[in-house]
Amino acid sequence: MNILVLLFTIVSGIIIFFLVLPFLTVLFSFLGKKKAPNKKIEKEYDFGCIITAYKNAEISKPLIQSLLSQPYSNFHIYLLADECDISNFDLEHPQLTVLRPDPPLRLKAKSIIYSMENYVRQHEYTIIFDADNLAHPKFLNEINLYCNNGHLAIQGQRTAKNLDTLYACTDSIGEFYKNYIERYAPHLMGSSSVISGSGMAVETNLYWDYLKSPEIEQGKHLWKKMLQEDKILQNFLLRLNHKIVYAWDAIVYDEKVVSGEQVETQRSRWLYSYFQNFPNSTGLIGRGIKNFSFNQLFFGLMTVSPPLFIILFLGIIFSLLGLLIAPKVGIATAIALAIFAFNVLFTLYLSKVPSQIWSALWGLPLFILNQVKGLFKMGNPNKNFKHSEHTRTVSIDEVLKQD
Numbered sequence: 001m002n003i004l005v006l007l008f009t010i011v012s013g014i015i016i017f018f019l020v021l022p023f024l025t026v027l028f029s030f031l032g033k034k035k036a037p038n039k040k041i042e043k044e045y046d047f048g049c050i051i052t053a054y055k056n057a058e059i060s061k062p063l064i065q066s067l068l069s070q071p072y073s074n075f076h077i078y079l080l081a082d083e084c085d086i087s088n089f090d091l092e093h094p095q096l097t098v099l100r101p102d103p104p105l106r107l108k109a110k111s112i113i114y115s116m117e118n119y120v121r122q123h124e125y126t127i128i129f130d131a132d133n134l135a136h137p138k139f140l141n142e143i144n145l146y147c148n149n150g151h152l153a154i155q156g157q158r159t160a161k162n163l164d165t166l167y168a169c170t171d172s173i174g175e176f177y178k179n180y181i182e183r184y185a186p187h188l189m190g191s192s193s194v195i196s197g198s199g200m201a202v203e204t205n206l207y208w209d210y211l212k213s214p215e216i217e218q219g220k221h222l223w224k225k226m227l228q229e230d231k232i233l234q235n236f237l238l239r240l241n242h243k244i245v246y247a248w249d250a251i252v253y254d255e256k257v258v259s260g261e262q263v264e265t266q267r268s269r270w271l272y273s274y275f276q277n278f279p280n281s282t283g284l285i286g287r288g289i290k291n292f293s294f295n296q297l298f299f300g301l302m303t304v305s306p307p308l309f310i311i312l313f314l315g316i317i318f319s320l321l322g323l324l325i326a327p328k329v330g331i332a333t334a335i336a337l338a339i340f341a342f343n344v345l346f347t348l349y350l351s352k353v354p355s356q357i358w359s360a361l362w363g364l365p366l367f368i369l370n371q372v373k374g375l376f377k378m379g380n381p382n383k384n385f386k387h388s389e390h391t392r393t394v395s396i397d398e399v400l401k402q403d
Contacts, residue, residue: 005326012318012329018311019336021301022181023343026350029185037149037247045147047075047140048123048204052111053131057084057098059393060131061091066396068093072140076120080111109219109229113211116204126207130198134161134253134396142250143201152206153192153237153244155183156199161253161399167263168256169360170367173348174308175256176357180347182302187246191298192238197230199252200244202237210236228273231303235280238299239287253399260370267374274307275378309368315340 049067053060060079067077077096081089083104091098099118105111112128125147129135136142139156146154157179160172183193202210210216210233219226237244257263281304288297305311315337322330348357 008318008321008325009329012322012326012333015311015314015318016333016336018305019315019333019340021305022347023339025181025185025189026343026347029188032188032190037145037151039145040148041144042148044072044074045144046121046124047127047143047201048116048119048125049075049077049127049129050112050115051077051079051129051131051133052082052108052115053079053084054082054106054111055084056131057081057086057089062393062395063129063131063133063135064091064093064096066135066137067140068095069396070135070137070140072144075140076123078115078118080105080115082106082111107220107226109211109216109226109232112229116208116211123204125201126204127201128198129252130254132161132255133158133198134394134399136251136253137396137400139199139250139252142247146245146247146250147201151243151245152203153242154201154247154250155193155195155244156201156247156250156252157183158196158199158252158254160256161394162256162258163354163356163402165258166360166363167258167260167367169356170363171256171263172353173344173357173360173364175254176351176353177308177344177347180351183246184248186298186302189294189298190243191295191302192234192242192244193246194299194302195230195234195244196252197228198254199250200230200233202233206237206242227276228269231273231277231280234299234303235277235284238284238296241291241293241295243295253396260366263367263370264374264377267371268377271307271371271375272378278304307371309371312337312340312368 051060051063057079064077064079067075075095079096079098081098081100083106084100086098086100089098097118097120099115101111101114105114116126125143127143143154143156159175159179160168162168163172178194183196187193213232213236215227215232215236216229219229219232234244257266281300284296284300285304287293288295288300306314315333319330319333319337322333
């Protein structure tokens with residue numbers, strides 16, 4: 001019985017740690033200096049902007065137009081139209097190259113490699129976009145600020161371009177929270193931001209080194225079982241102890257899910273990738289301790305932290321069990337749960353989220369239920385992991401009017 005209580009206490013302690021860690025992260029980030037870049041612009045860096053489209057090139061038109069209308073001149077856009085019908089694609093511009101690989105690539109990493117192999121010139125930085133994204137009018141200027149400050153890896157702020165459904169709003173709650181907890185706060189504390197998967201800029205030679213890494217080579221043959229390329233990238237950068245900075249004002253708009261089925265499909269893929277990446281995250285914690293590197297250690301803790309709904313469920317279960325097995329531990333877990341819930345709301349407040357987000361809080365249980373269903377679809381990635389279909393074709397001007 002004593003051994004059972006001891007084991008229960010240890011596991012509860014781990015759960016309490018991960019419930020309280022986000023709140024402590026916010027508190028300690030207040031002590032950090034704002035890492036605003038020096039405003040002195042010495043040059044316009046040359047950007048290669050890669051847009052990866054799969055089976056739908058039309059959805060990328062507003063993104064291309066949002067980039068071409070930027071008050072920034074030194075860039076070139078590459079639209080990788082994989083398995084797309086581009087017979088009616090009527091966008092033409094000297095700064096746009098449309099690529100249609102044959103045979104189809106069907107893998108984002110391969111699409112990026114193909115695009116970079118077809119660069120019209122050697123760009124200094126490579127920026128990755130998803131086809132459904134939109135770039136804020138100041139996006140390239142903001143990224144250029146950080147390039148002029150010597151940063152090699154820069155993550156922009158990805159936020160919702162559609163808040164027109166309950167699912168889109170509840171999806172955005174998670175992104176606002178993660179933007180602050182996993183990106184902005186660590187950046188203020190001197191660690192690295194977690195990569196979003198799009199809206200990030202990396203020095204091109206460094207990006208090529210990542211694409212030639214063993215993980216990418218092995219992943220090419222794993223199809224949907226491949227670890228998500230953004231996780232491979234951040235692991236690669238952190239092993240070299242590079243810092244991934246967070247450009248709060250470099251905003252990229254991203255399409256949010258609009259149905260429960262999309263939640264299940266998307267989250268099953270993300271959850272699979274989380275567990276797949278677990279050894280890499282723990283490895284970074286070990287590297288951080290060995291190298292006395294706060295950057296590696298804290299980034300490892302951020303990426304090893306369980307998904308929100310999992311740590312929430314574990315906290316509820318262990319607080320209730322604790323009342324029977326170890327009452328003091330149960331009460332401590334319940335207090336940690338309250339701190340966790342408060343911190344979610346506090347983070348949304350700090351992020352100055354729009355009113356639609358606050359109105360959608362009641363829908364979180366439904367969203368979490370779909371995530372739980374997604375958990376049971378991880379067993380067969382090649383069967384269950386489907387490409388997310390994007391349908392919201394809106395211009396950057398329309399989105400800015402909504403904001």
